Amino acid sequence: xxxxxxxxxxxxxxxxxxSRWGINRSVAQIHALLYLAPNPLHxxxxxxxxxxxxSNVSVGIKELLAWDLVQVTHTLGDRRDFFVAQRDPWExxxxxxxGRKRREIDPTLAFLRTCVTELxxxxxxxxxxxxxxAGQLEFLxxxxxxxxxxxSLPRKTLLKMMRLGQKxxxxxxx
Amino acid sequence: xxxxxxxxxxxxxxxxxxSRWGINRSVAQIHALLYLAPNPLHxxxxxxxxxxxxSNVSVGIKELLAWDLVQVTHTLGDRRDFFVAQRDPWExxxxxxxGRKRREIDPTLAFLRTCVTELxxxxxxxxxxxxxxAGQLEFLxxxxxxxxxxxSLPRKTLLKMMRLGQKxxxxxxx
DNA sequence: CTAAAATTTCAGAAAAGACAGAAATAACGG
DNA sequence: CCGTTATTTCTGTCTTTTCTGAAATTTTAG
Numbered sequence: 113x114x115x116x117x118x119x120x121x122x123x124x125x126x127x128x129x130x131s132r133w134g135i136n137r138s139v140a141q142i143h144a145l146l147y148l149a150p151n152p153l154h155x156x157x158x159x160x161x162x163x164x165x166x167s168n169v170s171v172g173i174k175e176l177l178a179w180d181l182v183q184v185t186h187t188l189g190d191r192r193d194f195f196v197a198q199r200d201p202w203e204x205x206x207x208x209x210x211g212r213k214r215r216e217i218d219p220t221l222a223f224l225r226t227c228v229t230e231l232x233x234x235x236x237x238x239x240x241x242x243x244x245x246a247g248q249l250e251f252l253x254x255x256x257x258x259x260x261x262x263x264s265l266p267r268k269t270l271l272k273m274m275r276l277g278q279k280x281x282x283x284x285x286x
Numbered sequence: 287x288x289x290x291x292x293x294x295x296x297x298x299x300x301x302x303x304x305s306r307w308g309i310n311r312s313v314a315q316i317h318a319l320l321y322l323a324p325n326p327l328h329x330x331x332x333x334x335x336x337x338x339x340x341s342n343v344s345v346g347i348k349e350l351l352a353w354d355l356v357q358v359t360h361t362l363g364d365r366r367d368f369f370v371a372q373r374d375p376w377e378x379x380x381x382x383x384x385g386r387k388r389r390e391i392d393p394t395l396a397f398l399r400t401c402v403t404e405l406x407x408x409x410x411x412x413x414x415x416x417x418x419x420a421g422q423l424e425f426l427x428x429x430x431x432x433x434x435x436x437x438s439l440p441r442k443t444l445l446k447m448m449r450l451g452q453k454x455x456x457x458x459x460x
Numbered sequence: 461c462t463a464a465a466a467t468t469t470c471a472g473a474a475a476a477g478a479c480a481g482a483a484a485t486a487a488c489g490g
Numbered sequence: 491c492c493g494t495t496a497t498t499t500c501t502g503t504c505t506t507t508t509c510t511g512a513a514a515t516t517t518t519a520g
């Protein structure tokens with residue numbers, strides 16, 4: 113696929129952003145390319161456009177599929193896999209947040225819970241430390257409870273809530 | 287400083303989490319250690335406790351200072367620097383979010399704005415792509431506007447809003 | 461000003477991560 | 491089945507990041 117200068121820069125920028133957030137540069141670039149592309153692309157085209165090895169595209173796509181950020185499509189008379197990305201930014205962020213929560217926050221919560229349980233009968237660890245870990249757990253729990261309560265709200269409601277943010281604050285803050 | 291098994295595991299876990307989110311493992315470990323430590327620690331003690339080179343601590347601490355996640359303190363009769371971490375998880379997350387926004391989101395916003403401007407007179411790039419980039423920008427702008435509107439609310443108000451999340455949704459959702 | 465202590469800088473080693481290309485596997489049409 | 495095409499896996503190489511230890515610098519007390 114031919115990239116115009118702006119598309120080129122967009123993809124490069126996205127790759128850099130990705131690597132800052134712990135996402136493989138190639139994976140982020142593939143995602144950016146598919147996000148922009150007007151039509152589904154097959155692996156070879158992705159490899160050629162981004163100038164990376166075909167095998168890397170395979171691995172990258174697999175990861176994006178696992179994240180549900182990319183879907184496979186097919187065309188009649190062509191047995192290759194074609195890929196499209198989720199194009200709605202809200203949906204993209206939702207899927208990423210949900211994925212990171214499941215893969216990173218939930219295990220951390222579980223970990224902190226076992227810590228807190230163990231600490232109940234652990235006289236070795238100073239009380240201050242115990243409180244600190246408990247506080248951390250409580251914080252994360254509050255945050256995830258909130259996330260759970262809003263994550264399935266319809267987009268419109270969410271938008272309204274976001275726009276009203278400050279006004280609501282004034283009302284309930286007295 | 288002597289680490290109990292739970293403290294040890296906590297620090298290791300935090301280091302792993304950090305590296306998943308693009309934060310240097312040692313830096314995350316130093317932060318975790320200071321977060322738990324009942325009293326300020328000096329660089330040598332941190333190096334010894336975590337089993338890393340003194341120089342590494344120096345660099346790590348510098349970064350944490352730049353992020354405002356750690357402060358320097360002193361004691362009479364001791365000219366070494368002692369370090370303490372911000373202990374309030376809410377404040378920790380606020381500082382991190384604010385920092386990443388400033389260093390990563392804001393530049394991305396600026397970048398997208400120049401893209402959109404350029405695209406106005408760019409007939410080479412397909413209209414679909416232009417719309418996609420504009421959509422991305424609008425999305426990020428909505429998100430940051432919301433963030434700006436709530437970031438300075440007092441903790442209490444924020445907590446109330448979070449607890450009310452679903453109820454508010456019902457009211458304004460009609 | 462000097463010497464000791466504390467800290468930082470920096471160059472290179474070590475480790476981790478990303479990548480290419482070959483080989484293996486799978487899917488498909490005939 | 492067989493040959494072809496598409497895809498994936500795997501291994502070694504290359505790049506980048508992280509880390510160390512020595513040297514340089516800064517700080518401080520006397």
